[in-house]
Amino acid sequence: MKPKSNRLRYLRQLLFILATLPLSAGSSFAANFVFAVDNYLMANNIEFLSQVRSLMATQGHTVQLQVMPVSQALQLIENGQLDGHALMHPYHAQQRALIQIPTPVQTLPIWAWVTKLDNCPKTAKAFRNKKPIIIKGASHSDMAIASTAKGYRQANDADQAILLLQQNKGDYIFATWDQMSLSSSGSPQELSACGSQPILNVPVFMFIHPRNQALTPILNQAAQNAQ
The missing domain is CATH 3.40.190.10 (Periplasmic binding protein-like II)
Known part of the structure; x- marks a missing residue:
C-alpha cells in the first residue's frame, strides 16, 4: 500500500491533468469556466455576457467573470489559470497564443x-x-x-x-x-x-485559451446574438 502522502501527490497530478485537458467538441462534461473582464467593457456589454452564460448553460457549463487589469489577465490565461478574456481589444492579444472568437462583440x-x-x-x-x-x-x-x-x-x-x-x-x-x-x-x-x-x-472580441477551442462555435453564437 502506498503511503498517504504519495496517494495525495498522485491525486493532485491527476486533477491537474484533467483540468488542463482540452474540451472535445460535443463533450457532455460540465465545467465552470472563469473569464477575465475589463470593468468598463463589462458594464457596456451586459447583453453579450448574458448570452455567454445562457448558451454555456445549455451545455451544462457555468461561467464566472473576474474583473482585473488586462496585463494580469493575460499572464493568468497563458499560465492556464483562467479560461480566457471575455472582452478584449486585439491590441492586447498581439503575439499571444490565444484563440480569438471571430465575431466582434462591440x-x-x-x-x-x-x-x-x-x-x-x-x-x-x-x-x-x-x-x-x-x-x-x-x-x-x-x-x-x-x-x-x-x-x-x-x-x-x-x-x-x-x-x-x-x-x-x-x-x-x-x-x-x-x-x-x-x-x-x-x-x-x-x-x-x-x-x-x-x-x-x-473592435472588441472574446479570447480563449487554446484548450477551450471547442467552445468557439457557442461563444461566437453568443456574440452574434448580442448584435
Missing part, C-alpha cells in the same frame, strides 16, 4: 477631447508629441499610452480628467463618449471632440 469609438479645437492633434505624429489623459479602469487606454512619447496622466473618473485638462496637466483626454458622459455634468459639454469622427474605432 466596436468602441474613441475620441480625443480638448478644451479648444485649436489644440486638436492633426496627425498621428502630432499625437506622438502630445500627453494624453486617460481614465482609470478602461483597457483601451493602453493604446494612448503606447502612442505617445510624452508620458500620460491618469484620472480616476471623467470629472478628474476634465480638471486635469483644464489645469494643462495633459493635452487631450483619450476616452469614449460614454466615459465622458459619466461626468457630474451629465455630458462632456465642457469639452470639444476633435473632428467629426472618432480617432479610433476599436
Whole structure:
C-alpha cells in the first residue's frame, strides 16, 4: 500500500491533468469556466455576457467573470489559470497564443477631447508629441499610452480628467463618449471632440485559451446574438 502522502501527490497530478485537458467538441462534461473582464467593457456589454452564460448553460457549463487589469489577465490565461478574456481589444492579444472568437462583440469609438479645437492633434505624429489623459479602469487606454512619447496622466473618473485638462496637466483626454458622459455634468459639454469622427474605432472580441477551442462555435453564437 502506498503511503498517504504519495496517494495525495498522485491525486493532485491527476486533477491537474484533467483540468488542463482540452474540451472535445460535443463533450457532455460540465465545467465552470472563469473569464477575465475589463470593468468598463463589462458594464457596456451586459447583453453579450448574458448570452455567454445562457448558451454555456445549455451545455451544462457555468461561467464566472473576474474583473482585473488586462496585463494580469493575460499572464493568468497563458499560465492556464483562467479560461480566457471575455472582452478584449486585439491590441492586447498581439503575439499571444490565444484563440480569438471571430465575431466582434462591440466596436468602441474613441475620441480625443480638448478644451479648444485649436489644440486638436492633426496627425498621428502630432499625437506622438502630445500627453494624453486617460481614465482609470478602461483597457483601451493602453493604446494612448503606447502612442505617445510624452508620458500620460491618469484620472480616476471623467470629472478628474476634465480638471486635469483644464489645469494643462495633459493635452487631450483619450476616452469614449460614454466615459465622458459619466461626468457630474451629465455630458462632456465642457469639452470639444476633435473632428467629426472618432480617432479610433476599436473592435472588441472574446479570447480563449487554446484548450477551450471547442467552445468557439457557442461563444461566437453568443456574440452574434448580442448584435
